[in-house]
Amino acid sequence: MTTTGTEAPKPRAGASLLLLASGASFLAVLDVTVVNLAIPDLHDDLGSGFKGLSWVITLYAVTFAALLAPAGRLADALGRRTLFVTGVSVFTVASALVAASPNLGVLLGARAVQGLGAAAMIPASLAIVLTDSPPERRRAAIGQWSAAAALAAAVGPAVGGSLVDLAGWRSLFLINIPFGLYFLYGATGIPRTTGTGARKLPDALGTLLLGAGVGLLCLSISKGSDWGWSEPSTLTCVLGGPALIAVCLLRSARHPAPALEISLWRERTFALANAAAFFYGVALFAWLLVGVLYVTEAWDYSELQAGLAMTPGAFAATFVALRVGKLPPSYGPRLATAGGAVVLAGTAFLLAFTLPDQPMFLAYWLPLGITSGIGMGAVTTGTSTAAALSVSPLRFAGATGLNQTARQIGGALGIALLATVVAGRTTGIADFERIYLISGCASVVVGVLGLGLTFAKPPAPAAPTSAPATTATSTATTTDRKTPDADTADTTR
Template sequence: MKQAAPAPAPRALRALTLTASGGTFLAMLDSTVTNLAVPDLQRDFADASLSALSWVISGYAVVFAALLASAGLLADVLGRRRLFVGGIVTFTLASLLCALAPSLPVLVAMRMVQGAGAAAMIPASLAILLLDGPAEHRVRSIGVWSAASAFAAAVGPSVGGLLVDSLGWRAVFYINLPFGVLLTAAALTRLPAPAPVTVARRFPDPFGTVCLTVGVGALTLGITEGPDWGWLDPRTLAVFAAGVLAIGVLVPRSLRHPAPAVEMSLLGHRPFAVTNVVSLLYGMAQYPWLLASVLCLTDVWHYSELEAGLAMTPGAVTASVAALGMSRLAPRLGGPRTAAVAGMAVFLACGIWLVLALGDRPAFWSLWFPVASLAGIGMGLVTMGTSASAAFSAPPARFATASGLNTTARQFGGALGVAAFAVLVDGHRTISGSDVFTSVFVFSTVVVAFGLLLTVLGLRPAPPPQSAAAAAHSTAATQESARPQ
């Protein structure tokens, strides 16, 4: 039997962990860093509606979600390091073009290219952590990866607020350039060299990938523009029909295609399927929550972009601390299910608290600080719990595919959540003050309640951990099949 690759030295392991987690951080940061750029974008593009501006966020999320599933499969074809580097380069170049965008349509288009680069980084980064690091550190690696993801999503508004307040909205894209260059250099010098491809592998189904992109994009477009166009307008009905038709073609095609855009065999595994639905609901709640938070602070409490960004910082810190802490405790507390249940419960409690107490007058210390801090804990726990549950529901050779599908679900949920945000805010034009955003927090809270119920009923506690011998045997048998790197 072939032996598993030797574990890297501690210094090499730290470099590998920081590089892979850095890619995740950069990709997830840009899913929320533009939230606080919306007010500045409104000033630069005065003729654009809020629903049109929301595509600066949704365009990234839609392409990100649509390509993640295929990117997981592509990591097995091109190799995880090759895909990781390609994703960073694409993301960095698109960031430069976003910063230079002369118009809103060009900005949205470049955000979509950014989303494609981010989609390549996410599954490749987790596969690098889980397959190039020691097997006994996998739970801890997922904790670090989840902490980077949760911290990035939560700190995005803070970073965006600081940059927008000081330099304008274009700075939120310029800031990616030095990090992209550093990550590319680190990936080329610090990650294990890619092994030669010895097994013929198929590229993911291109037509299925197009169907997935069209389906996600059309459904999001219909929800976003429905209030402006009219729900029975031919344009609205046409895009909804296109979305449903694309998904209708995708599902049977993926069931029979040798390299499907969506791995239906994994979705047929109950724990994995439930985890992905929970992730979708979590994304639907998290993204509008974060966007409504920053706009409530700026529009209702009249915070500057910088002040609003700093007000979001406590949640970013507690999110990362919670994900890292739970990665150490989860094996003794029932596994990823415990983290997901606890996180959803905390998030739900924060939603109820905010809905009942939010008013037009600023109340940072008595309301915002405790709610943001606790909500960050909930987000960190859910991110860690769902990421670990998805990864461990698949064999090691399919970690990249599993993580890609799981993040697809969360990003698709995020795109739908931002679309729902636009619908709710545009639908309350006659209402002023905090009531406009309270409706968004009610939406997020209801979605989280459904997510908590599904998590409690659908996810099972983790089985007892394997013995060291069994784990080593499993790793040696499966790790080789996961190459190339």
Template sequence: MTELTPRQHAASADLPPAAPPPPTPPDRTARRALLVACGAAFVAFLDLSVVNIAFPAITRDFPETSATGLTWVVSGYAVAFAAFLTPAGQLADALGRARVFLYALAGFALTSLLCGLAPGAEWLIAGRFAQGATAAFLIPAGLGVVLSVTPAERIGVAMAAWTAAGGFAATVGPAAGGALVEWFGWRSVFVVNVPVAAALIAVAWSLTAEDVRHGDGLPDPVGTLATGLGIGAVVAAVTQGQQWDWGSWRTLACGLGGLALLALALWRSRRHPRPAIAVGLWRHRRYALVNAVAFVFGATMFAWLLAGPIWLDAVWHYSVLTSAGAMTVGAIAAMVTAVLAGRAPEQWNRPLAVVGALLFAASAFSMSTDAWNATPAFWSAWVPAGILGGGGIGLLITVLATMAARSLPPRQFAAGIGMNLTARQSGGALGVAILAAVFAANPEDGLAAFHTLFAVCAAIAVAAAVLAALPVRTEEVNA
């Protein structure tokens, strides 16, 4: 070993001691965080769709309320869920992600119980709005906890597991919902969330021990309120526009009023020291592009997912349980490709996103052709389309979640995830509106309406592929 000279000794003495390497979070903590985040995603996304199965039974129990009014039992949850994702992420970063996650789980359990015990339709609709709001807090807070305790090289695997949990909800949701309604009545669809949330709280309780608050206080309250109300109003206008009539005062009031509130929120966020919307993240091309792809693909994905069960019921006349079984084809394909995408190297993310969008486009295009007609063709038509479409969803959604997570500074994990999911949910609301508009334009020819819708879905998916192919810088966002 070479000895140091006196001058070298003196120089080395002036150097500060080497900083110790950052501690690696225990694997047990990371696994626990991922488990509860996946469980929360499962129940939150399950309740987006499972009530569709219970809706006929709900209308029979509340005959004094019009079917139009009762549709808010379904859409109220979706509107509140989309409205609160962005504010929820900001608040989770400011107050502590694990704490907000636990409060949201407790709120989800209480609002689910309110829905299950609702004495009237008004109580049920109010409960569904509240349930959607608490579910919105679950997702960014839970994922924020996961990202804060997961090593960078494992983020892709974690996002794949989280995506697969949503796919699993789509797989078992229709069948589980149908069984619960058949055996215990529609109220059981809501009450079953209570023990699930209680179990997740028991597992997640220890995560608060190392919870960290980021920021110097709560985000701008005026901007936060304007953000939530603005997004909710716009989503309500887009979702209900066909039913209300696009030129009606309700549609215009919600749409224009929501845009005005969002403009106010953005204006304040550019000037406030604690902005309600993390507008600074949009200055980075990678994160902005991921959100653009999420919005565009959300539109085609939601329309496709909603049109599938309608096709099975209206064209092929499948029963509820048979339809539920058929829907598992795409859901299983999505889970498989999500796991594969999560294990892929980071440099494969963008090519996999393009491939996922094109696979989905191929599925939608095949469903727009005459090969899909009134004669049931499960093996020759449904299964190939389900594998292509579901596989494409699993690839693209997982890659987008991974790219978004890797683009975020640690201080804004929950805020960035919340905005990314808001983009996808807002695109989904647009997709539902597109579906309604296509069917309204073809009232006498249902088959032509389906073919037109699927052709539109294919075109939108190609647009998502083009966006995903745009070049971006690979450096991560700096805090």
């Protein structure tokens, strides 16, 4: 992290700033994990079909993916305090707009803006941890910051289910407002920085091209069957989406401050970790949403019951992620990614062919939820660790941002695929089984790619990666750090 014009840290810039950064990480991740529980209630309130409602998740993922990587550069260009305040402000205002949305159109627009705010909050909060924590406590501080995101992923389903069941879907977003105001107050304790002229602002056009390209591609997948695959509107999206993404990649290859650090793909292990993260995103996002839809529709669970049913898997994922992060780097990422993918694929295929139409929580859902959580925790940590360890410490930030962008893009496509299969509330068991089959196939690809995550020589030391596996959008990225302690940087998810 390179900044200029930094004030001397105030006394509160230790534990209180760590708590502030951890709280922002918690809130951003919590808002991802609770939204799945709102889909049934949104349908009842707004009367929209599932394909339209799926964009409540997709738009957040698309804006988050497009802005996450370049947001890290803004921490240097603008200063961590400015980026943090901006991100929290945007997130809080957007949360209020989402809660007050009178129709689906307003809700989707506000949700996209909320993703923008979260994309700034995550790297800004990590920059606070790295810059404002004493060097001797930096590793422990990163661990606490990561644990906050892991806790949000674990408690998110239960919290979301409880709020929706008691106060409706709008309460999920209203709770962000007091927390956002508190974070803005706490931001007064962040030392001021003037940024640095040595870093250029990220490529705005490339970022826009990436977001638009992914959005059009998702739109073509989710709406193609309704519009007709041979219709001009569908063909425009099918061809235009990949074309815009290709232009973004070409710009990133030549731009001095690219939207995506694609030069990192020259490292074979990192490229494989990115590909694995992409297919894992496809499996993960679809898996988490279809689970909620299945137990609420096929088993007639309430939102509260659905949230509680999803929680054991989330806690299992968090526990495994924390343990797997301590494996030796020489084989840990490969073992975690390939092994976790095998567990995840096996569970998915079992679900795809054995889903019961009557509630069987203790004998069926609970054990399979725990095994799926084990697989998710292992894959999440394996891919993140491989991405970080396959580059030099000075490039941890760019590696983390690109890896998480790949997962978010995969997740957006996974939700779009789900929307083409699950067309509405009246859905048969076979439709849910198809989604698990798709997730299982994507997990097989992750496992194959995971076998290639090898290191020719011992990598530079890095803090163990720990992250929640149940949120598509828990990420950590910041600008390339050129401090003596850069090698202690960690990443989640």
